[in-house]
Amino acid sequence: MAQPDTVTRILDTAEVLFAERGFAETSLRTITSKAKVNLAAVNYHFGSKKSLIQAVFARYLDPFTERFHRALDELEHAYGGKVIPLEVLLETMARTVLEVPAERNSLKVFMKLLGLAYSQAQGHLRRYIQEEYGSVFTRFTELVRQATPELPDHERFWRLHFMLGTVIFTLSGLDALRDIAEKDYGEHVTVRDLIRRLRPVVVSAMQAPLPEPALQAGQA
């Protein structure tokens, strides 16, 4: 649709700045000057700042959803109608998340962007992501449902979001946490390290005992 050079430079610069400072806090002038590109280039190639933001996400989410669908295809074929264990499903998702930005070593950026999509974007972004990429998530949750038949539907819904929060929060705040961890435990933590640590936690969390039933209304 355009010379790859300018467009790519804008995207590369924008995703880093967005991840570092958020959307509203990153001006087009900051992006274009750092990318050594004319200010008008953003509006020319993307139309608006909103569309730039969506394009930044699309560059991660398009390959992700494609790979994830493929991975789930293979999994369903391999298990031939039998239930896919929860660990395998989680493992597959983790692997796919790791694969996509691996080429550019931008997993951290990817995670920060996902975090921002939840916490910042009030309107257009969340809607865009939901409409554009909601189907993979639906497919995944259905497989999780089959893998955890003992969980009531709404309990599983919430637990999945609990774990989504765990992962996104941790990986998107990684830099700040890493500094503390490094200072206190003298250990440099990689993303792969964290995912290794996350796995047993997530699995145990999903298999936690059911909560005690809610108390009826009327208590302070």
Added chain:
Amino acid sequence: MAQPDTVTRILDTAEVLFAERGFAETSLRTITSKAKVNLAAVNYHFGSKKSLIQAVFARYLDPFTERFHRALDELEHAYGGKVIPLEVLLETMARTVLEVPAERNSLKVFMKLLGLAYSQAQGHLRRYIQEEYGSVFTRFTELVRQATPELPDHERFWRLHFMLGTVIFTLSGLDALRDIAEKDYGEHVTVRDLIRRLRPVVVSAMQAPLPEPALQAGQA
């Protein structure tokens, strides 16, 4: 420091708007017009927008840290040097978090603000919170350390942050999730509901088996 009326009206309005749209996305003009207060009042009473943001946080965190310290005092006294069980510690923290904004029914706002503090404010806010309120968290983690002696220090460090992520992410994104949950499961979820659901998940997560040791470098 000033007439309570104007200052309070500004704080009340600002915290809601910040929670809804973030800091950069909320202008002083939006705040002052909604609060029916002159634009200059913010700079007069608080000095700057940054200080307004910190004041909004202080109004929650000051009572929180005070209550939490008191609660930990009581706990340590009650257990008289013996180890306080993990469930009790988590329960106490949850109860304190619930108590603080209870008077104004603003728990949702409180949680959203905490989420924003992590995801948005790159600079001043995180530093402010760390310096002003870091000591309670240190005290709490030390008690958690005694309650979970089987966990290596760095593993506990990360798991605590995992769980922090779970809670903040869920409760701060509650509105969006609630809409989905309500539509799909016809159930209106309260914050107390969520905390009830969170408890067994958090406890199980903290007690999950240790991760398998890291593979040595050299694999793709």
Added chain:
DNA sequence: CCACGTTTGAAACAGATGTTTATAATCAGG
């Protein structure tokens, strides 16, 4: 080599932002 669609470039636009200023109102204490 020329002409035409595509891409860049510098400048200007209209509007919003946080902050400051100078003046008016308010309210207490002598």
Added chain:
DNA sequence: CCTGATTATAAACATCTGTTTCAAACGTGG
């Protein structure tokens, strides 16, 4: 009641924002 400090108001300030405009440069097919 008058005085003096505190608080409120309206206007202006300088700066920054996303977006447009229009002319120049570019590259490519005829």
